[in-house]
Amino acid sequence: MPMNRQQVEQHIQWKLQAGNCSFWWDNWLGIGPLAQFTTNSNSFNNSTVADFWEEGKWSWSKMIRQVPASQFSNILTTEIFPQQHIPDRALARIDSIEHTFKSGQFAAKVWSYFAGSAGLHSDHSSLQLLLQQWWTTKSKNAAHKLLLQATPIFICWKLWKNRCACKYGGKATNIIRVKYAVYKDNFKMLNSAFPHLQWPAKWTDLIQKSEKCVHEIKVNMVKWLKPANQWLKVNTDGSALMNLGRLGAGGILRDKHGKLVMAFTTPLGEGTNNKAEIEAAIFGLTWALELGYRNIILELDSQLLVHWILKKAVPRWSIITQLGRLQQLIAQVHNFKCTHVFREANCVADALS
Structure with missing residues (x-):
């Protein structure tokens, strides 16, 4: 180093x-x-x-x-x-790295820094070709872009790992082992990101398959909707400067006409972003009950918290106590709904938090 x-x-x-x-x-x-x-x-x-x-x-x-x-x-x-x-x-520095890639220096630099010390010689042109293929290929497809971004990292890592294994008594490094390890990691990555696709067993076929992938674009209209008659909608959000870090909560309560009932913003000390989300929901529900409302819609931009509240997912042990307090408040509501909303429709609570 x-x-x-x-x-x-x-x-x-x-x-x-x-x-x-x-x-x-x-x-x-x-x-x-x-x-x-x-x-x-x-x-x-x-x-x-x-x-x-x-x-x-x-x-x-x-x-x-x-x-x-x-x-x-x-x-x-x-x-x-x-x-x-x-x-x-x-x-x-992305500009510096991109210049190195586009100028064709990437393959040569990786080879000189890693391959030489790993015991691989310059006549192993297949791996050099693999490196060169990375920076000369252009694609806008999601799968192919992911493949091109990860491949050089996998190559460097496998060369370094094989060098260390050889040095400390492991199996001797050879080009077949490195190529197979690079393909295997790329295969696992693509299969995890795009599980609905069937990925081939050859490197060239893997690239060709990824080039044919087309990123699916879905457009949704996102807007805040008024609650029904006799209902109150509570939008809350929590924020953390870092995770762990300083926390804040914000929220807004609106009636069937969309009119402001109240809004709040409050610091929460320090903790995780999940803690901030739960505390914001607790704060909002507490005020809704204090104001006498019993038909409440809790709308959140945290899909995870929605799943926890609806018991569709098991929470971490560290926040079970907080969720218990939230469930106690929900038990006091006559009619309760908890829904997920995109952040664009939760922008008031987001800004307040």
């Missing part, structure tokens, strides 16, 4: 959140480390990006003393949305 560090880091860019990545040595600007643009000794310190922020904005006074003038405009035009509780993330 240290040997390939330089080649890998050029394809990485940091997404700024807390600003805890290195100001000088991490590629957060998209042009490489800032240290390469200056000879100033300040570039050898441990400054983070957040050290150059003041009240959520770039600090002129700090930058003018240390930052190379050639990069002033690049930094100032970089938007920041400071979130102290979320660390910066290293992301793959």
